[in-house]
Amino acid sequence: MRRSLLLAPLAAALVFTGCSKATTAAAAAPKGPVMPAGVTAVSIAMGDSIFNATGAPCQRCHGQKGVGGQNGPSLVAGPWLHSTGKYEEIVATITIGVPRTALKDQTRRFPMNPRGGPMNLTDDQVKAVAAYVYSISRARQ
Ligand code: HEC
Structure with a gap:
């Protein structure tokens, strides 16, 4: 929970600035509960x-x-x-x-x-x- 709260704005900011690494990192994260x-x-x-x-x-x-x-x-x-x-x-x-x-x-x-x-x-x-x-x-x- 804490991690997603921290990462969400960061990921949004990176996507917003067009950084493709953010998408890769999100895809590699385990699915399901944090x-x-x-x-x-x-x-x-x-x-x-x-x-x-x-x-x-x-x-x-x-x-x-x-x-x-x-x-x-x-x-x-x-x-x-x-x-x-x-x-x-x-x-x-x-x-x-x-x-x-x-x-x-x-x-x-x-x-x-x-x-x-x-x-x-x-x-x-x-x-x-x-x-x-x-x-x-x-x-x-
Ligand atoms: C020589 C056999 C042996 C080896 C090698 C071994 N284990 Fe175990 N392991 C056991 C035994 C026996 C227990 C405890 C069973 C009991 O208390 O009756 C145990 C317990 C555990 C537990 C605790 C499980 C619980 O329910 O709390 C974990 C986690 C575990 N082992 C992981 C590992 C991992 C990771 C490795 C490799 C680094 C490993 N074991 C190597 C025999 C082994």
């Missing part, structure tokens, strides 16, 4: 490639597109286990990981390592992959 700051078409796409890359840890445990796998819960359905699903909380979960003692399902074989384990994701990569998780899961309760 996303939290940090969740953009670009960050979602970057997160998608980190999450779903062949052999990448995220998809090995959570399944391709986060639908759930043997060693990780679904990220697209079911109740949130470690937060209320806010973007900043997802960033925190991925940064910190889920230590064994915090697992909701104690029969799981592995905990979740911080920052994708061996991937050792940078802050920007964590934010991008969190944006992707948010985008596939924001309909969850």
Whole structure:
């Protein structure tokens, strides 16, 4: 909401002055409800490639597109286990990981390592992959 209030006059001004970049930026923005700051078409796409890359840890445990796998819960359905699903909380979960003692399902074989384990994701990569998780899961309760 805040973003659209801020951007509307700006976009109008740019269109008015004939700047074609404004139209391009608007077309690339995700459709539907306004996303939290940090969740953009670009960050979602970057997160998608980190999450779903062949052999990448995220998809090995959570399944391709986060639908759930043997060693990780679904990220697209079911109740949130470690937060209320806010973007900043997802960033925190991925940064910190889920230590064994915090697992909701104690029969799981592995905990979740911080920052994708061996991937050792940078802050920007964590934010991008969190944006992707948010985008596939924001309909969850
Ligand atoms: C070794 C397997 C494994 C890997 C690799 C892994 N996860 Fe997880 N993930 C888990 C487990 C297990 C949980 C917690 C399940 C539980 O508490 O029972 C979890 C929880 C989560 C949650 C919290 C879900 C909720 O409902 O609150 C998010 C978000 C998440 N993972 C994202 C990721 C992302 C993004 C990556 C890659 C950077 C990743 N995971 C890599 C196993 C994994």
